[in-house]
Amino acid sequence: MDAIRLDSRRKGKLLALEVGARITSADQKCFEIPATEDEGIDMELEFTDDEGKGTGKRLYLQLKSGNSHLERRKNGEEVFTIREQRWVDYWLKQPNPLMLVIGTFAEDDERSVGREKLEFAEVRWMEISTYLKRESQNGSRPVKQIVFKGERMDMTSIRRWRDKMLDKACRRGQADLEVVQIRFERSPQCRGYAGLKGRCFASLSMTPWSLFAGVNPHNQQPTTINQQPVSPPTARPRRPSPVGRSVGHRAGRAGGRGSAQAVSGP
Numbered sequence: 001m002d003a004i005r006l007d008s009r010r011k012g013k014l015l016a017l018e019v020g021a022r023i024t025s026a027d028q029k030c031f032e033i034p035a036t037e038d039e040g041i042d043m044e045l046e047f048t049d050d051e052g053k054g055t056g057k058r059l060y061l062q063l064k065s066g067n068s069h070l071e072r073r074k075n076g077e078e079v080f081t082i083r084e085q086r087w088v089d090y091w092l093k094q095p096n097p098l099m100l101v102i103g104t105f106a107e108d109d110e111r112s113v114g115r116e117k118l119e120f121a122e123v124r125w126m127e128i129s130t131y132l133k134r135e136s137q138n139g140s141r142p143v144k145q146i147v148f149k150g151e152r153m154d155m156t157s158i159r160r161w162r163d164k165m166l167d168k169a170c171r172r173g174q175a176d177l178e179v180v181q182i183r184f185e186r187s188p189q190c191r192g193y194a195g196l197k198g199r200c201f202a203s204l205s206m207t208p209w210s211l212f213a214g215v216n217p218h219n220q221q222p223t224t225i226n227q228q229p230v231s232p233p234t235a236r237p238r239r240p241s242p243v244g245r246s247v248g249h250r251a252g253r254a255g256g257r258g259s260a261q262a263v264s265g266p
Contacts, residue, residue: 006118008065008066011065011066011103012042012063012065014065014103014118014120015063015064015065015101015103015120015123016032016042016043016063018103018120018123019043019061019063019101019103019123019153020032020043022123022153022154022155022158023045023158025155026155026158026159026162027048027052028045028046028047028048028158028162029045029046029047029048029054030043030044030045030046031043031044031046039090040062040086040087040090040091041060041061041062041090041091041094041098042061042062042063043060043061043063044058044059044060044061045058045059045060045061045099045158046058047059047161047162047165047166048162049166055166057096057165057166058096059096059097059098059099059161059165060094060096060097060098060099061098061099061101061125062087062091062098062099062100062101063101063103064080064100064101064102064103065102065103065120066103066104066105067104067105067107069081069102069104070102070104070148077147078147078148078149079145079146079147079148080100080102080145080146080148081144081145082143082144082145082146085142085143085144088132088136088139088142088143089139091128091129091132092129092132092133092136092138092139094129097127097129097130097165098127098128098129098132099125099126099127099128100125100126100128100146100148100150101123101124101125101150101153102123102124102125102148102150103120103122103123104120104121104122104123104124105118105119105120105121106121122152123152123153124148124150124151124152124153125150125151125153125157126146126148126149126150126151128146131146131147132146
């Protein structure tokens with residue numbers, strides 16, 4: 001069988017299909033970015049909850065297909081060369097972690113000799129956002145190479161990243177809860193809401209906590225309702241019972257009649 005060579009565009013499409021299949025097999029979501037909109041990110045991975053629904057927690061993927069993307073040094077390190085510095089500037093602006101995904105073929109000049117199809121020998125990925133921030137000193141100097149220490153991209157590593165991202169979000173939410181709870185207990189505006197404390201902290205929504213605490217835990221500004229500051233409830237005067245009011249009213253009427261008779265007597 002004749003050797004089949006693929007150009008870089010077809011090898012890139014082959015890697016996108018492979019990565020998408022692995023993400024789907026791990027019960028997660030992925031969205032491929034069209035080539036016309038590719039500015040350094042090829043795919044987005046969104047993690048799902050236990051019911052298979054999207055959580056909004058994502059990873060960005062930069063895909064590189066082919067052995068030529070990695071150069072091995074004498075000390076055994078593998079190096080990925082960044083050909084365009086604008087990629088680094090764009091990657092550093094992203095709100096979610098960026099993963100460099102590299103698919104390599106067997107050492108046969110990337111040809112499928114005697115095979116029905118071309119397959120990847122390895123597909124590995126590495127989180128590079130932290131690396132770039134450190135090496136560029138938060139974008140103050142250029143970065144031309146990345147020492148690639150990727151792990152195998154499979155169901156296990158995808159699920160491990162899922163647990164990491166969702167656990168991070170859970171810890172962030174717990175920290176916000178603790179801040180709100182402290183402000184709730186210390187705020188003089190909320191002493192009248194002591195009876196509601198248990199109910200509002202049992203809720204998963206941040207809004208009731210902020211309303212009762214009188215502050216917003218993110219910007220630490222006073223919380224308002226309909227543009228009016230939250231104020232503690234005022235004590236209401238106790239009203240007399242209907243029975244007591246009726247008895248007093250009848251007694252007053254009786255006393256009035258008695259006085260009138262005394263004045264008009266002989």
